[in-house]
Amino acid sequence: MVLSPDTASPIQSKRQAMRKSRRRTIVRHTILILWGLLIMFPIYWMVQTSFKDSGEWVTWPPNWVPHSPTLQNYGQIFTFDITKEGVARQATEQPFNIWGALGDSVLICTLSALIALFMGTFLAYAISRFNVGGSKFRHSVLIIRMIPPIVIAIPLLMYYAIMVPLAAETVLGTRISLFDTRVGMSLLYITITLPFVIWMMLTFIEEVPYSLEHAARIMGAGRMYTLRRVVLPLVASGMVVTFLFVFILNWAEFLLALTLTHPDVTTLPVLLNKFQSASEGRLYGPQAAIGTIITIPVIVLGMIIQKHLIKGFSFGTIRK
């Protein structure tokens, strides 16, 4: 049977369209894969540098994979005894082991995220159920997020380093400073992350129907009992997400930590930066190891709460 041109052409054009759409798909994937490679390259470079021997850190041409992979860099930053031979070679005087900063970072970030979560959840509940003083809170989140942290840092430096000690001296008779203390840092982190907590928890709490609380109340449960047994269990997963989000914010925060700490308290980003400032004999390997240590938990946590990240970054203005 011979196909007439009339019937052949639609089939042909269909085939053509299919070929065209397949070509389009290939182009799309190529662009996306290229961008993916571009994105991953700096991270790859850091991770592979962290496994390089000191001789390979800076070579020309650079090595794209470590020729003799080593854990030496990790050994150095995780060492307890900084007088060890491998460290002493280039170490200069500044101790560059990570334990102190890791401890400070974990402690400050966890503690302040927990306290902010507690206070923020409580207030979010009050805003949601009693409409307490919260009509403008939305703006406070945006304002705190938008003010350059340096503008917060300057007042806080004066406050922590001058006013609090002066006040403490007149009232208590001893100089207490909040500057370069874990308490000072935590207080600050709690305050600047509170609006985020309130914002996120509010969306979770609003999803709990009022009638559940009414039912509990009719059955004789008090306010606190209802909160503990009915509301909190229902927003528990939301609290975990919020906690992780705030933890990541604190973990990555650099400017305030840089300006309000050191030498007693050091967070991980500040530690990494400290190495950077040494213009001569930069310790690229240990730096890369520290960078890897800082980054990996955040990427893992970030992936866990990926779909909620948008809420934090877009202030709920995006429909989902």
Next chain:
Amino acid sequence: MNERVTTVADLRKDGITARFSAWLSQERIFRWIPFVMVEGMIICVLIIPFILTIYISFLRWRANRPFEQAYLDGFRNYEAVLSDPGFWLSLGRTFYFAGSAVILELIIGFILAMLVHRIVAGRRIYITIFLIPMMVVPVVAGYNFSMIYLDSGPLNELLWPLTSLLGINPRIRWLSNPLAAQWAIILADIWQWTSLTFLIFLSGFSALPPQLINAARIMGASRAQVFLWVELPLLKPAIVIAIVIRSMEALKMFDPIILLTYGGPGTSTQTIAYYLWEQVWQFNKFAYGAAASILVLILFSVLIFVGIYLLGRQSEAVERGEV
């Protein structure tokens, strides 16, 4: 049954702590506890310091002298800031950096979101990978780029064929040339924050009602027409949101500068945040820094006000279901 309930209730009211907690859980008290707690915290940690800073900005307080020796000196600090070309230049540079970075981030993010939105296979993987930079701690990102821009770094090696063709030394010191250093910083910002614009646009794309687009196609609109007349207007809120959020963030730019260039070479990569940091932490000009930061705060308040207004209008439009 009723009697028993009352006895339990009576028991509850006996102890002092119990009586206190009963008082606390009274509605009119309970509702204000968290509010007072949070407001108190914000006043103590943010508001009081700001008032203190306003006071300090009017002081004459020489560097390294004790605070007790400072005295009020009118608007002298403000005059000094406003007549410092460094302040204005860094301000201008901030807008230049932010503008360039945000425009490119918007374009790249939009294209990526459009491509990812159109494909089916591997969608999740792309999204996961594209979102990684956003989660990288900014300091680490800065460090990564300092490695890449190294004169013996991978960037120069990639450019080797080109440089050898032109016959110049392949080991270009990117961060020593003012223009190159500026764009090095802008590129680092693009690397990190295109993820965010991508994310915003992607959710914008996936919120597009498919039946609307199908209807337009059935009515005979071409792909380009659908994009221009249907999709783009519907994406307007996402675009405004991306612009506002990214601009506000980019204007705060500090971390990559301290990690990559320390404001150099010269002052060619100083942003306003870096300028303030340098005045206070490097030069110990506290009163001057306080005045400058108040001025910056006033400027940013205006920008924030505009930003919030724009965001508010868009989210209202979204809530009304107009878009």
Next chain:
Amino acid sequence: MANIRLTELVKEFGSTVAVKGISLDIENGEFLIIVGPSGCGKTTTLNMISGLETPTAGEIMIGDRVVNDVEPGDRGLGMVFQDLALFPHMSVFENIAFGLRVQKMEDQEVQERVRAAAEALYILPLLYKRPNQCSGGESQRVALARTIVNNPDVFLMDEPLSSLDAKLRVDMRTELKRLHDRLKATFVYVTHDQAEAMTMADRIVVMNGGKVEQVGSPLDIYDTPMTQFVAGFFGMPTMNFLEGVLTSSNGDPIFKSGSLEISLPEESTQNIKDNKVVLGIRSEHVSVSDGALRGQARIIEPLGDASLVYFEFGEEEELVAKVSPELRISPGDQLMFSLQASHCHLFDQSDGHRLN
């Protein structure tokens, strides 16, 4: 033992008045249904009885104490919510036991009472499931079990059947009535569904616009609606209304509307002063098989046991009649109809009050 007395109850939300002064006596053991369109204040009234809302003015008595300032949990009542309000994170058992746990009851007793309640509502096999694993009807029973386990004297129900599908809703009606008979407690039930109200209630309270329109037994309300609103609210299809005037010829009262003239029984119009009235007649009291008036059928809706005939007469006026299904009428057919004068309701055109 609990009778409920509401005295001049008022509730304002800001500038809007949801409930405009309600007085009501609910007797012990009564199944009282508050019915009305949405926004009529029925749920607000219920919430004030339960204590979830505080009245702006007025007094609520349960038994012989004024409970205005008594916490909801101490009023000795149980409530079933519109969305059932089962705690999604607790098992059915813990849901039912919640009220007992609040009272810090011995575990042994909790077990016994929860089981007894579950048995009464045939949900024993569900005890260790989660509410979201239960079907609509099962969830309904769980919500009821959770209420009866506390042995309240008063049951409050806020449209509890609205989440069920039509078939189940009808079954649950019977079941609720049976439950009421067994418990002999006071039931206060809120619904917007007139059929629910008709089938279950001992007495019905019809509310509209924050006020009580009529209180009475279901048949009272059906047969002698005191206002045009009540007349229109009950019965399917809605009662026919015709606007017109009352005149008389030869001393006999006549209702006149356009071309239509109906002579009414004399005693029914004795106390009417104003002659502008609305005449209401239920569809079953309109006959289309014989009569003196001419109409044209428009739409026929067969119901099975009866058929509804919508027909036009005069100047595009429409009436509906409920007729025997054997009567074959097609759209467009001419028909002769009549209204049973003894079943006509007359309402004041200005305020809708019953006149006869």
